[in-house]
Amino acid sequence: MPSPADLVSIPFAAWVNLFVRDWLVPNFRPFFRSMQWPITQVLNGLSGFLNAVPMPVFAVALALIAWRTAGRGVALFTLVALSFIDMIGLWPETMTTLAMVVTAVLFCVVIGIPLGVAAARSDIVRAILRPVLDIMQTIPSFVYLVPIVMLFGVGVVPGIIATIIFALPPIIRLTDLGIRTVREDLTEAAEAFGATPWQMLVEVQFPLAMRTVMAGLNQTLMLALSMVVIAALIGAGGLGLTVFTGLGRLDVGNATAGGVGIVLIAIVLDRISQALGERRAPRAPTLMRTMRSLLSLRGAGGGTNEEEDPKRRKGV
Amino acid sequence: MKTKITGNNLYKIFGGDAAEAVALLRAGRTKDEIFAATGQTVGVHDVSFSVAEGEIFVVMGLSGSGKSTLVRMINGLIRPSAGEILIDGIDVAACSGEALRRVRREKVAMVFQHFALFPHKTVAQNVSFGLKIRGVGKAERRARAHAALEQVGLAARADSYPDELSGGMQQRVGLARGLASGPEVLLMDEPFSALDPLIRGDMQQELLELQRRLKKTIVFITHDLTEALTLGNTIAIMRNGAMVQTGTAQEIVGAPADDYVAAFTRDIDRSLVFTAASVAEAPEALDIGAVDAEGALARMEALGLDAIHVVEDGRLAGILTWRAAHAALRAGTPLGEAVLRDVPAAPPQARLFDLYPLASAGLPIALGDGKGGLAGVVRPQAVFARLSRKDAREKV
Ligand SMILES: Nc1ncnc2c1ncn2[C@@H]1O[C@H](COP(=O)(O)OP(=O)(O)O)[C@@H](O)[C@H]1O
Numbered sequence: 001m002p003s004p005a006d007l008v009s010i011p012f013a014a015w016v017n018l019f020v021r022d023w024l025v026p027n028f029r030p031f032f033r034s035m036q037w038p039i040t041q042v043l044n045g046l047s048g049f050l051n052a053v054p055m056p057v058f059a060v061a062l063a064l065i066a067w068r069t070a071g072r073g074v075a076l077f078t079l080v081a082l083s084f085i086d087m088i089g090l091w092p093e094t095m096t097t098l099a100m101v102v103t104a105v106l107f108c109v110v111i112g113i114p115l116g117v118a119a120a121r122s123d124i125v126r127a128i129l130r131p132v133l134d135i136m137q138t139i140p141s142f143v144y145l146v147p148i149v150m151l152f153g154v155g156v157v158p159g160i161i162a163t164i165i166f167a168l169p170p171i172i173r174l175t176d177l178g179i180r181t182v183r184e185d186l187t188e189a190a191e192a193f194g195a196t197p198w199q200m201l202v203e204v205q206f207p208l209a210m211r212t213v214m215a216g217l218n219q220t221l222m223l224a225l226s227m228v229v230i231a232a233l234i235g236a237g238g239l240g241l242t243v244f245t246g247l248g249r250l251d252v253g254n255a256t257a258g259g260v261g262i263v264l265i266a267i268v269l270d271r272i273s274q275a276l277g278e279r280r281a282p283r284a285p286t287l288m289r290t291m292r293s294l295l296s297l298r299g300a301g302g303g304t305n306e307e308e309d310p311k312r313r314k315g316v
Numbered sequence: 317m318k319t320k321i322t323g324n325n326l327y328k329i330f331g332g333d334a335a336e337a338v339a340l341l342r343a344g345r346t347k348d349e350i351f352a353a354t355g356q357t358v359g360v361h362d363v364s365f366s367v368a369e370g371e372i373f374v375v376m377g378l379s380g381s382g383k384s385t386l387v388r389m390i391n392g393l394i395r396p397s398a399g400e401i402l403i404d405g406i407d408v409a410a411c412s413g414e415a416l417r418r419v420r421r422e423k424v425a426m427v428f429q430h431f432a433l434f435p436h437k438t439v440a441q442n443v444s445f446g447l448k449i450r451g452v453g454k455a456e457r458r459a460r461a462h463a464a465l466e467q468v469g470l471a472a473r474a475d476s477y478p479d480e481l482s483g484g485m486q487q488r489v490g491l492a493r494g495l496a497s498g499p500e501v502l503l504m505d506e507p508f509s510a511l512d513p514l515i516r517g518d519m520q521q522e523l524l525e526l527q528r529r530l531k532k533t534i535v536f537i538t539h540d541l542t543e544a545l546t547l548g549n550t551i552a553i554m555r556n557g558a559m560v561q562t563g564t565a566q567e568i569v570g571a572p573a574d575d576y577v578a579a580f581t582r583d584i585d586r587s588l589v590f591t592a593a594s595v596a597e598a599p600e601a602l603d604i605g606a607v608d609a610e611g612a613l614a615r616m617e618a619l620g621l622d623a624i625h626v627v628e629d630g631r632l633a634g635i636l637t638w639r640a641a642h643a644a645l646r647a648g649t650p651l652g653e654a655v656l657r658d659v660p661a662a663p664p665q666a667r668l669f670d671l672y673p674l675a676s677a678g679l680p681i682a683l684g685d686g687k688g689g690l691a692g693v694v695r696p697q698a699v700f701a702r703l704s705r706k707d708a709r710e711k712v
Pocket residue numbers: 330331357358359377378379380381382383384385386
């Protein structure tokens with residue numbers, strides 16, 4: 001059976017090798033190395049802090065945050081989950097993983113939100129970003145581990161860089177979407193009052209896009225967590241390493257323990273970050289607020305000649 | 317009066333090469349022909365107008381006639397394809413971005429059809445938005461927002477969010493937001509169209525009340541002729557992007573320029589449009605000190621009247637009917653006793669609608685000149701004649 005390979009054979013792998021090994025690495029290695037610097041700083045600070053905080057203090061603090069944002073149920077779950085992780089002896093690994101994930105998400109926010117804003121404001125930027133994001137999301141994460149190792153070496157920071165690349169697209173896409181779907185009459189109103197593009201962004205577009213941006217942040221966070229094990233392949237530690245070595249030694253117990261740790265952390269962070277997004281939603285009338293508006297109406301003593309039935313009012 | 321806003325030969329073409337479409341329009345092609353030929357939409361077609369300082373200039377027309385496009389040219393949200401638009405002599409159409417922002421911040425505010433309140437800001441924050449944009453400090457913003465909310469009767473709701481208010485209240489907030497930055501010009505694009513009819517009427521009256529105090533220059537867009545007639549000092553009627561007639565309410569209803577305008581005005585309650593002055597006659601009055609019963613009767617005979625107003629020292633004193641004068645002559649009583657002191661009277665700018673009850677007495681109605689004297693006289697028959705008179709065009 002004749003096949004195209006009989007006619008022409010393309011040395012694709014050799015080309016890529018040539019490109020990466022003989023051009024990219026020798027010419028740009030110092031540049032890529034220096035890119036690691038800010039990540040290293042943030043990571044060291046965070047993991048130093050997280051490892052220094054005693055477990056009970058951290059657990060209670062996170063549970064408090066969960067309680068304020070997501071309610072009592074999630075707070076209780078947080079306490080139980082963190083205690084369980086501590087009891088199966090994975091607390092230090094969990095803190096390492098948390099430091100990595102938070103660092104990666106932080107950089108995703110810092111890079112992703114401005115890019116999302118730029119994409120929302122310019123169709124050209126969007127047209128350029130779109131295929132790049134598509135590629136980032138479709139390439140299996142294993143594939144870019146190799147060039148990353150060649151450019152950045154092995155270790156925690158290259159692992160974080162891989163995580164950033166993998167987790168970046170949702171926050172860009174959803175920032176773009178959130179800003180583009182802000183009601184047009186609201187941006188027109190801001191413009192009519194003389195807002196500059198920056199004022200428009202800060203006063204109107206971004207606050208109104210916040211809910212969508214938070215959904216993007218949630219997705220980014222989940223993607224970052226899902227990279228924990230893969231990042232361990234190139235030398236990142238933490239829970240990913242526990243799972244990875246467990247698998248390597250056919251130690252099902254340890255692998256499962258690491259896995260459970262990741263899942264528990266993922267659930268807690270997911271709930272809290274989702275709740276953060278919800279909170280920006282139009283406020284439900286709280287008891288305090290209702291009382292206050294009742295009182296203020298009474299205080300006005302019919303000074304306002306508003307006779308409309310509140311039940312009849314139009315939603316906008 | 318000083319002219320505040322002037323538009324000169326304004327065009328707006330949506331889509332494609334504007335110059336080509338403008339050339340076609342100038343050559344006499346219609347909006348539909350141009351759409352068929354080039355796929356471009358004519359938004360505004362050769363519109364010129366001028367708005368005097370302190371007046372309410374109403375632009376009326378059916379949906380799609382170009383009203384929103386026109387009003388947005390005034391604050392530069394839409395740039396005209398051709399023509400100029402002057403506010404205090406500054407051409408907004410040719411302004412740089414920075415100059416345009418300054419005009420929007422300091423001179424021209426806007427109120428929107430669907431309120432366009434920021435849902436994430438409280439009522440007070442919404443109202444002070446324009447001030448924040450201008451960089452006004454927090455305390456002053458708060459104070460001025462309160463003052464503006466007071467004007468629309470919503471100071472008590474300063475800390476509510478827009479979605480907690482009814483439609484009418486929301487638009488009052490929209491109005492307060494427009495007023496808060498102290499603009500000279502207020503653009504209102506169908507501000508009351510989204511409200512229930514009853515609320516709409518209230519809002520119209522409140523706007524008039526506010527305008528009596530504030531004396532802004534207002535450009536008010538509506539598709540409702542009754543609203544236009546209620547509010548407008550000057551009314552411009554738009555059709556297919558062009559302005560087909562501009563004038564006062566009485567001019568529009570009294571002499572519609574074409575069938576399109578006539579169709580609008582057909583079902584209008586004319587008594588709400590025409591003023592007493594429009595049916596008044598020159599005042600004829602007797603000076604009670606200088607005439608006797610015989611002289612009074614002779615004067616009425618000569619003028620063909622059966623009642624005549626009486627003045628005393630230049631002030632309106634009452635009315636004398638032919639019958640009473642005749643009785644006084646026969647009985648030989650002083651003429652002064654025959655004068656009815658209770659005279660039906662109204663100001664010249666009263667609407668015919670307000671004259672109905674006065675006219676039912678059957679006596680001529682005195683129009684005061686504001687200083688106690690007589691500015692004109694309205695005969696009861698004239699009131700009803702004016703209401704029933706149909707313009708020749710309207711019979712079509
Ligand atoms: N952004 C736009 N793009 C294309 N056509 C438009 C645009 N805005 C308005 N038009 C068209 O211009 C004409 C006038 O619209 P508009 O000024 O909104 O009318 P009105 O406010 O009187 O209802 C309509 O035919 C409308 O379809």
